[in-house]
Amino acid sequence: MTKTIFITGGAGFIGSHLSEMYVNQGYNVICIDNLVSGNLENLAQIRDHARFTFIEADIRDHKTMLALFQKYRPNIINHHAAQKSVADSVENPSYDLDVNLVGLMSILDCIKAYPIENFIYVSSGGALSKKIEGSEKSKETDTPQLISPYALTKFTGEKYVEMYAAQYGYQYTVVRYANIYGPRQVPDGECGVIPIFLNNILADKPSILMTYPDMPNGCTRDYVYVGDVVRINQLATESPTNTVINVGTGEEVAILDIYKEILTVFEKDVAIFIEAPRAGDVKRSVLDATRASELLNWKSNVSLHEGLLELKNHLTITK
Numbered sequence: 675m676t677k678t679i680f681i682t683g684g685a686g687f688i689g690s691h692l693s694e695m696y697v698n699q700g701y702n703v704i705c706i707d708n709l710v711s712g713n714l715e716n717l718a719q720i721r722d723h724a725r726f727t728f729i730e731a732d733i734r735d736h737k738t739m740l741a742l743f744q745k746y747r748p749n750i751i752n753h754h755a756a757q758k759s760v761a762d763s764v765e766n767p768s769y770d771l772d773v774n775l776v777g778l779m780s781i782l783d784c785i786k787a788y789p790i791e792n793f794i795y796v797s798s799g800g801a802l803s804k805k806i807e808g809s810e811k812s813k814e815t816d817t818p819q820l821i822s823p824y825a826l827t828k829f830t831g832e833k834y835v836e837m838y839a840a841q842y843g844y845q846y847t848v849v850r851y852a853n854i855y856g857p858r859q860v861p862d863g864e865c866g867v868i869p870i871f872l873n874n875i876l877a878d879k880p881s882i883l884m885t886y887p888d889m890p891n892g893c894t895r896d897y898v899y900v901g902d903v904v905r906i907n908q909l910a911t912e913s914p915t916n917t918v919i920n921v922g923t924g925e926e927v928a929i930l931d932i933y934k935e936i937l938t939v940f941e942k943d944v945a946i947f948i949e950a951p952r953a954g955d956v957k958r959s960v961l962d963a964t965r966a967s968e969l970l971n972w973k974s975n976v977s978l979h980e981g982l983l984e985l986k987n988h989l990t991i992t993k
């Protein structure tokens with residue numbers, strides 16, 4: 675029997691790539707998005723597919739969510755809708771709390787009446803990183819720093835998903851993403867540094883590196899190409915792990931080095947200036963993805979250089 679999947683935030687950067695994958699894998703795909711940062715153009719390739727339905731709705735609207743559960747009876751939920759910016763969560767913690775936790779509860783509550791088989795919850799390996807020292811990498815078992823409202827809501831969300839799994843009998847996987855990049859990412863949010871730099875570089879405008887005085891090359895991050903993220907979602911859909919899984923490359927890259935790599939790949943030469951850091955930013959982040967390899971046989975396949983080349987090819991084709 676064809677399984678039905680709800681993908682929340684399915685019109686966004688990552689969600690739209692997942693919506694495409696699910697349609698191509700033969701699922702009935704119900705994409706739920708309020709388009710606050712998503713875009714219907716992201717769904718152009720599947721919009722008219724017989725197994726794809728787009729619903730413009732806010733996940734916090736519990737009445738509507740309940741009606742959608744009643745109508746479509748999903749087998750699987752893949753929850754990508756979120757307030758995704760660390761900086762915005764510091765500015766407006768109530769909105770972050772509302773979307774990331776009230777929104778999650780609005781969905782989880784539906785499961786009581788309409789049981790599901792599998793829940794995929796997206797969290798943030800970067801924001802939940804502990805303070806790493808030397809050559810350490812963040813592990814799923816570490817105690818997170820929790821220095822932003824976003825980190826708090828994502829971490830609490832993980833716990834709700836786990837607790838409800840025990841109470842209501844579904845399987846689940848929490849995917850803790852590093853910093854994801856690729857086609858359709860827009861320059862905003864927690865990890866939009868690649869599209870922000872790229873937009874500036876292509877317009878020959880200088881960029882700003884926001885960093886701490888003891889991190890002259892910028893904070894460090896772990897960058898994963900969106901194609902690798904699609905693959906781990908497919909694996910977690912087919913084989914739920916009932917645990918938290920880091921989705922990272924294990925490569926720690928300073929943000930200034932990202933900038934230089936973009937200049938190289940796009941064959942440009944544009945200046946960058948240094949300013950003070952943003953509140954809530956962790957200094958260093960790199961994820962140990964051993965668990966993903968052991969449980970799902972997943973490893974990132976695309977290097978930063980290859981991913982930036984893919985992005986360049988995509989921009990050339992869509993220009």
Ligand SMILES: NC(=O)c1ccc[n+]([C@@H]2O[C@H](COP(=O)([O-])OP(=O)(O)OC[C@H]3O[C@@H](n4cnc5c(N)ncnc54)[C@H](O)[C@@H]3O)[C@@H](O)[C@H]2O)c1
Nearest residue numbers: 683686687688708709710711712732733755756851854865
């Ligand atoms: N991009 C990254 O590097 C990264 C890293 C870690 C975690 N994440 C998580 O991945 C998920 C997707 O992020 P993205 O980068 O694709 O961002 P995105 O903004 O492109 O996608 C989020 C989607 O959710 C939708 N949305 C937001 N609030 C909603 C609401 N109340 N009701 C319905 N839809 C709503 C938006 O319209 C958008 O389409 C988020 O949960 C984010 O926290 C992303």
